Amino acid sequence: MADPTISHTTPDSLASPASEAGSLDVQPGSDVVEQFPVLQQKSKGRQRLLRGLQRISSSQSLRARISRPRASSAPYRSSASSLSCVSLASTPSPFGQPSSSSSYFSFGDVSTAPTSVAATPAVETPGYDGIEAVLAVRKVDHPVSTPMTISLPTEIKKKAKVFNFWDTIPSEIKIYVLSFLSPKELVRVSRVSKKFHELCFDGQLWTEFDASKFYREIPAESLTRILETAGPFVHDLNLRGCLQIEHMQRAQRLVAACHNLYSTSLEGCRNFQRPTLHTLLKTNNQLIHLNLTGLPAVNNATCKIISRECPDLETLDISGCKQMDARGIRFVLEGCPKLRDLRASSVRGFSSNADVAATIFATNNLERLILSNCSDLTDDTLKTMMLGPNPEFDIITNRPLTPPRKLRHLDLTRCSRLSDAGVKSLAHVTPHLEGLSLSNLVQVTDSALEPILASCPNLTHLDLEDLTHLSNSLLDNHLARAACAKKLEHLSISGCDSISDAGMLPVFQSCTNLNSVIMDNTRISNLTLTEAADMVRNRALSHSSSPSPSLLPTVTLNLTIYDTPLVTWTGILEILSRNSEPLTAKPSKDGVVEVTSGSGNGNGKRGKEVIGLRCFHTWQMTVDEHTRRVLKGxxxxxxxxxxxxxxxxxxxxxxxxxxxxxxxxxxxxxxxxxxxxxxxxxxxxxxxxxxxxxxxxxxxxx
Structure with a gap:
């Protein structure tokens, strides 16, 4: 029985006593010599070395010592029957060392593979020259030398596709996508690459630059550099409150970069120097909106430059500029015929410069005029602004024969020198007036306001705070019956001690579009609050014939009733209970649903309308909690x-x-x-x- 440990044996045709001794003796003229004539050559040094290496690799004990362990991924598995020999390939191993993989040589019918059993004698191959030509080079496919490919994760593939898509889309679409980013975000994105830097600083993205939202978060030098880069493309520049632009060099760099401005706001930049401001005005002659509120650098010379260099100016705010007077306003009005909005709070010199009032009357282009806190504004000056230097009156009606003014908003708050004589000049010459503020004019009475209410049908905002001489008759007989009653949205009678329920009940019955009413420090009671709740309820029903209970309630009327001694907790409870009641139509006496038709500005279905209340501070926490729950449903x-x-x-x-x-x-x-x-x-x-x-x-x- 054969030994199972022997994996390969020598063929019988080659068996000889010499093979048992570990050598192969080939005689001349034999079949082997005829088949391989090169075996007749004498072995040389190289072949002798190769034979020695072959004998070493055939030994079990030596191979275990000198060979490195086989990789787990090798194509051959180590076993007791495996063979090994030194590869005779001329190409080096990929690791820089001769390969020691297992192999055997076959010469026709001759097998020269030694057995892996230690007791079996190894077959010694005789040396001869030219063995490289006879033996084929054995290619060993090592797993490491094989090129390997690993698929990318799904997330990276998606990102790669998006990036490829970004490269293929037109630049116009890229600019449109980046236009949704804020200036701060654009600066961050510009650091991605050079291409993103070019896109992020494209002129189409920097037409508006509002630094008032983030100027505290970046250093002054960085802000200046951004403005230097984007300055040539900026049309709308807002530096409100940017105290960082305090050094003259930074401001000069900013001014040198921005020369295409249409609108700019430098409100609060107190350290802005006068020469730098003048340079900015001279290099931007297409300005339309200019805000210089509170700048000490503004004076009458600045107004001259504005009138000369900015002929297209439409809005100018020079409130709080203490280094100028009313003469500067005259320069602007004469040089800027398109001016529509003039805000000149706390500007002095109206009483001593009558030409300023005459210029305002002559231009007749102003739609908004803010003259609050102008303490030297007198009745004669206001008359000149409204009626002209030498007004004419109708003999029968005693009305002025003056062309109507274009004013829509007029603010005369805290002009303490005004009285009924000056305020009456607003009547019959301001038919387009929508907002009128006469707060803190302690000398004004009902007689000055009655003709104004009768001749201003478009009035929506009326501020009569701290008019101590105001009475209920003005509200009942004039405001509630005026043509503007249905359009009135805001009313302030705070501090009017004489106003009570007799005046406010008709107002809430007639003025059904009120959104805000301030009644603190008055003599109203719980009846006024009940009437206000009824007005809101009827308005909600008139806005929609089929109210939707699925929509959440909204606050449509804000009441302020601080320090009203006649309002008790029962009146507050009445407002709260009306806010929390379900929205249902009001049934009539016959049992038919009655929906009041009104001039509501709501179209379609609406939810319940509730009242937002500001009352005595000890009740306010309960009111806020109740309102919060109502708004949540x-x-x-x-x-x-x-x-x-x-x-x-x-x-x-x-x-x-x-x-x-x-x-x-x-x-x-x-x-x-x-x-x-x-x-x-x-x-x-x-x-x-x-x-x-x-x-x-x-x-x-x-």
């Missing part, structure tokens, strides 16, 4: 706040009237219940939104 939670607040206020009133420890305890319990309910709905501990308070349970008997 939690009407049940709002009802709980109403009930517990009513219980607390009733207990407190009883304690004030009768006193006693039982009533004081009831007040504490109701207050704790109210705070507990507000705490459960919110998220803050120890106040509105905190967790439940721990209370000790009293005796059952007591």
């Amino acid at each position: 939690d009407l049940g939670g709002a009802k709980r706040v109403e009930r517990k607040w009513a219980e607390y206020m009733q207990a407190e009133n009883e304690m004030e009237v009768a006193g006693g420890w039982r009533r004081r305890r009831r007040v504490r319990v109701t207050r704790d219940n109210l705070e507990e309910d507000q705490g459960v709905q919110g998220g803050q501990q120890g106040g509105p939104g905190g967790r439940r308070r721990g209370r000790t349970v009293g005796c059952v008997v007591m």
Whole structure:
């Protein structure tokens, strides 16, 4: 029986006694010599070395010592029957060393492969020259030398596709995509690559530059560099509050870069020097909007430069410029015929310069005129602005025969020298007036306001704060019956001590489009609040014949009633209860749904309209919590706040009237219940939104 450990044996045709001794003796003239004639040559040094290496690799003990371990991914597995020899390939190993992979040589029918068993004698191949030509080079496919490819992750493939798509789209679309980024984001994106840098600083993206939103977050030098890069493309520049532009060199660099401005705002840049400002005005002669509020560098010479270099100016704000007077306004009006909006608060010199008022009358292009805090503005100056230097009047009606003014907004707040004589000049000459502010004119009475209300049908904002001589007759007989009653949106009668329910009830009945009413420090009571709630409810029904309960409520009327002694907690509770009631149509006496037709500005379905209330500070927290729940749609939670607040206020009133420890305890319990309910709905501990308070349970008997 053959030995199973022997994997290869010598063929019988070559078996001889010499093979047992470990050598192969080839005789001349034999078949082997005839088949391989090169075997007759004598071996030389190289062949002798190769034979020695072959014998070493055939030995089990030596191969285990000198050979390195086989890789796990090798194509041959190590086993007891494997063969190994030195590769005779002329090409070096990919690792720089001769390959030691297993192989065997076959010469026709002759096998020269030695066995892997140590007891079996190795077959010695005789040396001869030219063995490289006879033996074919064995190619060893090592796994490391094979080129390997690994697929990219899905995320990277998606990014690569997006990037390729970005390269293929036109530059116009790229600019449009980048236009949605803010200036701060554009600067960050510009650092990606040179291509992104070119795109991010394209002129189409820098037509507007508003540094007021981020100037605190970047150094002054960086801000200056950005403006230097984007300056030639900027049309709208806003540096409001940028105190960083304080050094003259930075401001000069900025001015040198920006020479295509159409609108600029330097409000609050107090360190802006006068020469630099003048250079900016001279190099931007296409300016349309200019805001120089509070700049000490502005004087009458600056106004001369504006009138000479900026003929297309439409809006100018020089409020708070203390180094100039009314003469500068005259220069601007004469040199800028397109000026529509002039804001000159706290500018002096109107009383001593009558030519300024005559110029304002002669131009008649102003649609907005802000002259608040001009303490030297007198009645004669205002008359000249409205009626002209030598006005003519109708003999029958005593009305001025003056062309109507184009004014839409006029602000005369805190012009303390004005009285009825000057304010009356606004009547019958300002038919387009929409906003009028006469706050703190303590000398003005009803007689000056009556003709104004009768001749201004487009009035939407009326501010009559701190007019102590105002009476209920003006509101009842004139404002509620005026042509502007249906268009009025904002009314302020704060500080008018004589105004009460008699004046405000007709106003809420007639002025159904009111959005904001300020009534603090007046003598109104709970009746006014109830009428305001009815007005809002009827307005919501008139805006839509089929109100949608699925929409969340919205605040459409803001009431301010600070320091009104006649308003009690029951009036506040009335507002809260109206806000939390479900939105339903008002049934008539016959049981038919009645929807009041009005001039509502809402189209389609709308949700419930509620009232935003500002009241006494001790009630404000409860009102805010109730309003928050209503706006969220939690009407049940709002009802709980109403009930517990009513219980607390009733207990407190009883304690004030009768006193006693039982009533004081009831007040504490109701207050704790109210705070507990507000705490459960919110998220803050120890106040509105905190967790439940721990209370000790009293005796059952007591």
